[in-house]
Amino acid sequence: MAKAKGTIGILTGGGDVPGLNPAIRAVTVRALREGYRVIGLRRGWAGIVDLVPDKKVDNSEHFQELTEEIVNRAGRTGGTFLHTSRTRPSHLPKSNVPPHLRDRYTDEINDVTEDVLNNLDFLGIDTLIPIGGDDTLSYGLRLHQEGMRVIAIPKTMDNDVPGTDYCIGFSTCVTRTIELTHRLRTTAGSHERFLVLEVFGRYAGYSALLPTMAGAADRCVIPEHPFDMEHLAELLSFDRKKHPSNYSVVLVSEGATMTHHDEMLFEGEEADQFGHKKLGGIGDEVAKHLKDLSPKYNEGRRVNVVNQRLGYLVRCGDPDAMDSIVPMAFGNLALDLILQGSSGRLVSLRNGCYDNVPIDVVTGRKKVVDVCKYYSTERLRPIYESFLRQPLFIMTSDV
Incomplete structure (x- = not known):
C-alpha cells in the first residue's frame, strides 16, 4: 500500500x-x-x-x-x-x-x-x-x-x-424561517393576533432581515439597533389593520435589545467557554409588551399574541x-x-x-448588518434600494 x-x-x-x-x-x-x-x-x-x-x-x-x-x-x-x-x-x-x-x-x-x-x-x-x-x-x-x-x-x-x-447553514436557516413563519400565519390569521417569532442572531441580524425581505414578516428587530417597544407596537398595529385577516408578523433576533432595557436577555447566568450565555427571552418580552400596549393602538381593545421561538427547528x-x-x-x-x-x-x-x-x-472584527445601508430604523424593515451588483443574499456582503 x-x-x-x-x-x-x-x-x-x-x-x-x-x-x-x-x-x-x-x-x-x-x-x-x-x-x-x-x-x-x-x-x-x-x-x-x-x-x-x-x-x-x-x-x-x-x-x-x-x-x-x-x-x-x-x-x-x-x-x-x-x-x-x-x-x-x-x-x-x-x-x-x-x-x-x-x-x-x-x-x-x-x-x-x-x-x-x-x-x-x-x-x-x-x-x-x-x-x-x-x-x-x-x-x-x-x-x-x-x-x-x-x-x-x-x-x-x-x-x-x-x-x-x-x-x-445560513441558507437553510433562512429557508426554514420563511417556511415556518408562513405556516404559523394560519394560526395568527385565524385568531387575528400579532405573531412574534424569535430567531437566531446574537450580534448580527441577517437571519431576521433576510426572511423579512423575502416577505415572511412585516417588521424585524435586530441586534445592531435597539428598538423602541412603543414604536414597534404602533407599526404592527398599523400592519394588522391593513391585513385582510387582521394579523401582523415580527421577527425578533435573539440578541435584539429594547431602548429602555439595553441588555440582551439570557436563559440563565451560565456561560460557555467562549464567554457566551445562552440567549433566549426577548421574544417573550416583546409578546408581553405588545399585548399590554395593544389597546393604545387598537381602539382600546387588547390584541393577543402568538409567540414562538423557532430555535433548533431552523438548524435541524x-x-x-x-x-x-x-x-x-x-x-x-x-x-x-x-x-x-x-x-x-x-x-x-x-x-x-x-x-x-x-x-x-x-x-x-465583528461582521454585522450595515444599518445605514440595509435597515430602516424608522420602519423596522430592511432597505433594498438597488440590487445591481449586490451579492446573492443582498445585505450579507463583507467588504
Whole structure:
C-alpha cells in the first residue's frame, strides 16, 4: 500500500447546522483521492483535548479514520456525524480537564494548547481543517500561530463570520424561517393576533432581515439597533389593520435589545467557554409588551399574541440546495489550498466568487448588518434600494 501524502484532521465545533456532513464528505473524498489519510476528530476541540496519546489506549471515542463509505453514508444528512462541542482548549475549566491531565492543570481556567499540539502530532496530523464560527475558528488561528497548518471553513446560522459573504447553514436557516413563519400565519390569521417569532442572531441580524425581505414578516428587530417597544407596537398595529385577516408578523433576533432595557436577555447566568450565555427571552418580552400596549393602538381593545421561538427547528434536518452545494465547494477549496502548501487561510465566498482570505480575519472584527445601508430604523424593515451588483443574499456582503 502506497504511503499517504500526509494526514488531514477535520472537526466541527459550535452549534450544528445543515451542511456540515456534506463539507466533511467533500474534504474526505477529495483528500483520499489525492492520496491523503483523513482523521475525523470527534466533538469539536473536545476530541483532541480528551485524547490519551498512548497506542495501548482505546481512543475511538475521540477520533475515527474516515473512509468514502463512512462519509457517503452521512454526506446527504443534516447535523454532524463527528459531533460537536463548545470546548475552548485555551480556556478549559478545571472540571473539563481530562483525568490523565489533572495533575498538570489545576487552575480554575487552563490553557492546554501544548497537549493539543502533542495529540495532533501523536495522530500524525499534518493539516487541520476546523469547520465552525468565529469562536471555533479563533482557536484554529491560535494553532496556526503555534505552527500548525490550518485551513478553516466558515459555518454559522447567523452568517456572521468575517471575511466571507456566506457561511454554511445560513441558507437553510433562512429557508426554514420563511417556511415556518408562513405556516404559523394560519394560526395568527385565524385568531387575528400579532405573531412574534424569535430567531437566531446574537450580534448580527441577517437571519431576521433576510426572511423579512423575502416577505415572511412585516417588521424585524435586530441586534445592531435597539428598538423602541412603543414604536414597534404602533407599526404592527398599523400592519394588522391593513391585513385582510387582521394579523401582523415580527421577527425578533435573539440578541435584539429594547431602548429602555439595553441588555440582551439570557436563559440563565451560565456561560460557555467562549464567554457566551445562552440567549433566549426577548421574544417573550416583546409578546408581553405588545399585548399590554395593544389597546393604545387598537381602539382600546387588547390584541393577543402568538409567540414562538423557532430555535433548533431552523438548524435541524437536512440541508437545502445551497447548503449542499456550498459545502462541497468549500471542501474542495480547502484541498486546493493544502495541495498548494498554503496555511492560515479561511475559504470564503465573496462577491459571488469562491475565494480565500487570511484566517486572522475571524478575530479582527465583528461582521454585522450595515444599518445605514440595509435597515430602516424608522420602519423596522430592511432597505433594498438597488440590487445591481449586490451579492446573492443582498445585505450579507463583507467588504
